[in-house]
Amino acid sequence: MKKKVLIAGTGQANYILQLYENIAPELSRFSFSSINLKGFGNLNVHERADKIFKYNYQFGFPSLNLGSLLKGIIHLSASTYFWKDHRIHFAEKGLLNYLAHSYRLTKQHLHAYSFARFIDGETSTDIIHFHFLNHKHGLFIYYLQKDYKIIYTYWGSDIFRISKWKDHEIQKTILPKGNLITAATPEMQFAIQNRFGFNLLDKFRTARFIHDETFYNVAEQLLEGDKKWKADFKEKLNIAEDKLVILYGHNAVEENNHLKFIEILKEIPEEIIEKFHVVFPLSYGNRTMDHINYIKKQCSNLNTGFTYIEKFLDWEMMAKLKIISDVYIHAPTTDGLSAFLTEFFYTNNLAIVGSWLPYKTFKNYGLEYVEFNDFSDLKEILKDIEQYLSIYKLKIAQNRSLIIQNFSISEIQKNWLDIYSELDK
Numbered sequence: 001m002k003k004k005v006l007i008a009g010t011g012q013a014n015y016i017l018q019l020y021e022n023i024a025p026e027l028s029r030f031s032f033s034s035i036n037l038k039g040f041g042n043l044n045v046h047e048r049a050d051k052i053f054k055y056n057y058q059f060g061f062p063s064l065n066l067g068s069l070l071k072g073i074i075h076l077s078a079s080t081y082f083w084k085d086h087r088i089h090f091a092e093k094g095l096l097n098y099l100a101h102s103y104r105l106t107k108q109h110l111h112a113y114s115f116a117r118f119i120d121g122e123t124s125t126d127i128i129h130f131h132f133l134n135h136k137h138g139l140f141i142y143y144l145q146k147d148y149k150i151i152y153t154y155w156g157s158d159i160f161r162i163s164k165w166k167d168h169e170i171q172k173t174i175l176p177k178g179n180l181i182t183a184a185t186p187e188m189q190f191a192i193q194n195r196f197g198f199n200l201l202d203k204f205r206t207a208r209f210i211h212d213e214t215f216y217n218v219a220e221q222l223l224e225g226d227k228k229w230k231a232d233f234k235e236k237l238n239i240a241e242d243k244l245v246i247l248y249g250h251n252a253v254e255e256n257n258h259l260k261f262i263e264i265l266k267e268i269p270e271e272i273i274e275k276f277h278v279v280f281p282l283s284y285g286n287r288t289m290d291h292i293n294y295i296k297k298q299c300s301n302l303n304t305g306f307t308y309i310e311k312f313l314d315w316e317m318m319a320k321l322k323i324i325s326d327v328y329i330h331a332p333t334t335d336g337l338s339a340f341l342t343e344f345f346y347t348n349n350l351a352i353v354g355s356w357l358p359y360k361t362f363k364n365y366g367l368e369y370v371e372f373n374d375f376s377d378l379k380e381i382l383k384d385i386e387q388y389l390s391i392y393k394l395k396i397a398q399n400r401s402l403i404i405q406n407f408s409i410s411e412i413q414k415n416w417l418d419i420y421s422e423l424d425k
Contacts, residue, residue, distance in 0.1 A: 033055040138171075279325065
């Protein structure tokens with residue numbers, strides 16, 4: 001009989017579909033289903049999900065009658081973690097804010113209780129593969145009554161950007177309940193262990209996410225074919241042919257440090273920055289128009305060309321953008337193992353990356369790029385950027401072949417198949 005796996009946690013479809021599309025067909029002894037997968041408004045996502053998963057459950061907070069509401073409240077009242085959550089909330093928010101928002105926290109627990117009852121009663125699950133562990137997504141695990149094997153998969157932000165104590169606490173108390181924990185890199189694994197205990201060591205497995213190969217297939221055609229498209233694409237983005245194109249950041253979230261980058265541009269001599277054209281991809285992430293508009297305002301007095309991409313780019317447009325960019329600067333506050341940066345390496349163009357990011361994996365594979373320690377360092381690099389481009393021209397020429405060799409689907413797929421084989425015992 002097949003073991004039934006439920007994909008829970010964040011329902012972010014792009015990573016999840018890409019992963020299970022490639023591993024589910026190779027795991028004939030398992031049956032996969034998803035719950036609350038995001039993106040069903042997109043017909044393509046819906047069709048892809050139906051091909052991968054046996055069931056695509058959707059669960060919303062139910063309308064509770066008086067009987068079920070009382071039953072839920074009684075169950076919550078008996079939960080030590082329910083009261084612990086309220087104590088943490090009180091300590092973080094203070095009395096007035098606690099009183100104002102305690103109902104919302106209680107409602108979150110009621111939702112988690114109902115969610116757990118649904119999984120226990122409706123899904124016939126044997127294994128839960130949980131993605132992106134935080135309080136919002138993980139609370140239901142406390143209310144499960146059946147015994148499940150559990151895989152926890154970290155994405156990066158769920159460990160590197162923990163800002164709330166309740167997110168810390170839920171990870172600390174839930175991780176020991178899991179059978180296996182996956183992290184994309186050794187640095188991520190160390191960060192988790194350092195925070196929650198090295199007694200978790202035996203549970204860890206290294207497994208990276210499978211990238212959508214569409215980008216690489218499209219990029220290869222563009223790189224090997226006629227390059228006449230470059231001039232038209234630059235014109236479409238209002239980039240003059242003689243400008244050095246600098247791509248900065250990969251989304252609109254403030255953690256990309258756009259404003260720090262703009263501040264150093266203001267300190268670079270005008271005869272240098274007038275040769276630049278900077279492109280900001282701002283089409284996704286936790287977009288706030290206030291932040292985007294502030295970026296534009298700060299750039300308005302600089303004698304540099306700017307392009308702000310606020311619409312989603314298809315694979316061809318994304319590949320073209322990375323190929324025409326002479327330099328990509330990647331400097332988020334934290335990160336796991338950036339797919340955006342990995343794709344950029346494929347172009348053999350120059351990447352400049354913050355040294356604080358946990359990218360030993362890239363270094364171990366021999367990928368070449370420039371590192372900087374802080375934004376003052378970045379300023380000096382940009383002042384001498386033509387020299388850096390000359391020095392690194394031959395070094396970065398190997399990056400494409402290294403990406404093909406080490407980030408192929410078959411290479412990453414094997415790790416995931418090994419993980420599931422451990423649960424098939």
